[in-house]
Amino acid sequence: MAILRQPFNTHLNLGNGVLVPEGVKVVRHLSDMKDMYQDQDAVQHLLKDGDPLIYVVYNVEVPEEAGELQHCTSIVYPGRVGNEFFMTKGHFHSRAGTAEIYLTLRGRGILLMQAQDGRTATLDMFPGSVSYILPYWAHRSINVGPEPLVFFAVYPGDAGHNYGVIEEKGFAKMVLAQDDAPVVVDNPRYACRRT
Ligand code: PAN
Ligand code: ZN
Numbered sequence: 001m002a003i004l005r006q007p008f009n010t011h012l013n014l015g016n017g018v019l020v021p022e023g024v025k026v027v028r029h030l031s032d033m034k035d036m037y038q039d040q041d042a043v044q045h046l047l048k049d050g051d052p053l054i055y056v057v058y059n060v061e062v063p064e065e066a067g068e069l070q071h072c073t074s075i076v077y078p079g080r081v082g083n084e085f086f087m088t089k090g091h092f093h094s095r096a097g098t099a100e101i102y103l104t105l106r107g108r109g110i111l112l113m114q115a116q117d118g119r120t121a122t123l124d125m126f127p128g129s130v131s132y133i134l135p136y137w138a139h140r141s142i143n144v145g146p147e148p149l150v151f152f153a154v155y156p157g158d159a160g161h162n163y164g165v166i167e168e169k170g171f172a173k174m175v176l177a178q179d180d181a182p183v184v185v186d187n188p189r190y191a192c193r194r195t
Helices: 040-048 164-169 188-194
Strands: 024-029 053-059 069-076 100-106 109-114 120-125 130-133 138-143 149-156 173-178 181-186
Touching (some): 069 138, 138 164
Antiparallel strands (some): 024 053, 109 120, 109 138
């Protein structure tokens, strides 16, 4: 017999992004994504003094099925690896033709996106920004401010996450601090890795 489900609430703390119940919590430290940063000397230096926490995701538990809606909050902490701001790993969806919405609650960020043909786009993330990530576009969020970047995301139940392409090739662009302000520049390693 099918299990009878009931509609349910989750409580989202609008100040810090924490969900109650917290659901499935994903925690990413620098060591989980050290090859993704440009300045490997800075990576080694930071790892010597510990292993900084880069971001946390709280996922409401929902079946990974068509018709369902995954939803979660992400908290990307402020900081840099060399000149590169703390960021998420970034991914395509496994079912690539699925969109996503990010509602930013706190902080300042840049949402970096990349189509399968290599075209890139960025959107500013700020409290109240509702960013629409197109189907087939990879996406990464970068904290460019002094406080945690907190955003709520909703996406199709069966979208899944494909990290492999980004782990292998990276994004064509990266976000660096120049005089403390974020600038979007070409990623020199992206061209190398494509050849
Ligand atoms: C987000 C991301 C979250 C963490 O919920 O999964 O911000 O980023 P990574 O998954 O790239 O580590 C989302 O886009 N879900 O599809
Ligand atoms: Zn996604």
